Amino acid sequence: MARFTFRLPDIGEGIAEAEIVAWHVKIGDRVEEDQQVADMMTDKATVEMESPVSGTVLELAGEVGDQVAIGSALMVVETDGEVSEAPVSEEVEAETPGVEEEKPSPLRGEGWERGSEEQPAPAIQAPLPDGERAQRHVLASPAVRARAQDLGIDLAQVKAEGDRLRHSDLDAYLRYGSGQGYHAPHADRARADEAVKVIGMRRRIAENMAASKRAIPHFTYVEEIDVTALEAMRGDLNDNRGNRPKLTMLPFLIVAICRTVPDFPMINARYDDEAGVVTRHGRVHLGMATQTDAGLMVPVIRDAQDRNVWQLATEIGRLADAARTGKAKPEELSGSTLTVTSLGPLGGIATTPVINRPEVAIIGPNKIVERPIFQGDDIVRAKxxxxxxxxxxRVVDGWDAASFVQAVKKLLETPALLFAD
Structure with a gap:
């Protein structure tokens, strides 16, 4: 028998630490080589950690929500034979801030001194409920699994409305399927208060949004656009699309944006406020805000200016599916120069979206409504x-933002211009 310490490897992107968002093993479990043991989240993506050895889990590096430094112990395994541990590379040690040579491992189970204050060792993960092993075979995101575990729900007993369990399925189970029976709305008992730890993607979103609002003086401009002709064109194209994807409004908006930004380079830019440098990008790498079970993610359509509406529709579908299923690659979630955020049919009358820092602008289409408008002396129905x-x-003046939107409006209200050279 031998003890093997599995240290968190350098998982790229120049990061110094990663957050534990899910454990797939507990102390005492038998693990096999290449078995998934944990999900670790960086600023850009969730990475699956696989055990490099077979054996029995002796120790784990903290709880869900804890940060683990690159090169520090993630898990200790008692192996069946002698196993030599791979040393941590000098490059990782040199680039990992806050890691001192004499700092004890948080897995030792002893307190350590930090200045004059003695700190207890991090809590070891408690055994999971009896239904834990059944939960492993249910398709669900780490956030859904964590919530179910906190609520003591066996995911194997929860019915999924789609191909994977979502928070809405847990809500339905809590209301109707937990053995309490159906209650009419007027007879519902108030739900107990629920303390939810802010971890994983939700914590990243919170940190990024707070930093954006603190650092960036936002202003929002809203304009009304008559999309009657565009909606008629979209309907005709969809009726004759063959095996191509169905077109939403978004591909047309992206084409209009890409045709307009060359005249407004200050919109398609990123601002390094520490260096005092604004980079105006020649290519449009368009971020597409996408709602997932884990929270808001922003996959990136590379070189959007080179794609037609059908190609954009295909790429939008592919990236949205990859983000929602957790299969988006790190490079697909970074490098945007301008972002579009759309709530689809929930779009509301107007939005004031928060900028995706370090970009300098974000565009939000709202819900399409039918209303009567004047055309000369006539009243007509319009979308x-x-x-x-x-x-x-700091970077974009109000006049420039308004002029940009007016140029986009002209293209959308005269959709033939979207396809003209």
Whole structure:
């Protein structure tokens, strides 16, 4: 028998630490080589950690939500034979801030001194409920699994409305399927208070949004656009699309944006406020805010300016599916130069979106509504959509933002111009 310490490897992107978002093993479990043992989240993606050896789990590096430094112990395994541990590379040791040579491992189970204050060792993960092993065979995101574990719910007993369990399925189970029976709305008992630890993607979103609002002086401009002709064109194209994907409004909006930004380079830019440098990008790498079970993610459509509406629709579908299923690659979640955020049919009258720092603008189409409008002396039915843009006032002037939106409006209201050279 031998003890093997599995240290968190360098998982790229120049990061110094990663967050534990899910454990797939507990102390005392038998693990096999290449078995998934944990999900670790960086600023860009969730990475699956696999055990490099077979054996019995002796110790784990903390709880869900804890940060683990690159090169520090993630798990200790008692192996069946002698196993030599791979040393941590000098490059990792040199680039990992806050890791001192004499700092004890948090897995030792002893307190250590930090200055004059003695700190207890991190809590070791408690055994999971009896239904834990059944939960492993249910397709669900780490966030859903964590919530189910906190609530003491066996995921094997929860019915999924789609191909994977979502938070809405847990809500339905809590209301109707937990053995309490159906209660009419007027007879519902108030739910107990629920303390939810802010971890994983939700913590990243919270940190990024707070940093954006603290650092960027936002302003928002909203304009109404008549998309009657565009909606008629979209309907005709969808009726004759063959085996191509169905077109939403988004591909047309992206084409309009890409055709407009060359005249407004300050919109398609990133601002390094520490260096005092604004980079105006020639290519449009368009971020697409996407809601997932774990929270908001922003996959990136590379070189959007080179794609037509059908190609954009295909790429939008592919990236959205990859983000929602957790299969998006790190390079697909970084490098955007401008972002579009859309709530689809929930779009509301107007939005004031928060800029995806270090970008300087974010565009938000709102819900399409039918209303009567005047055309000369006549009153006609029209399909109208408000378009919102939030900008960094340090880089973009109000006049420029308004002029940009007006140029986009002209293209959307005269959709033939979208396809003209």
């Amino acid at each position: 109208l959509m408000n378009l919102s843009i939030s900008c960094d006032h």
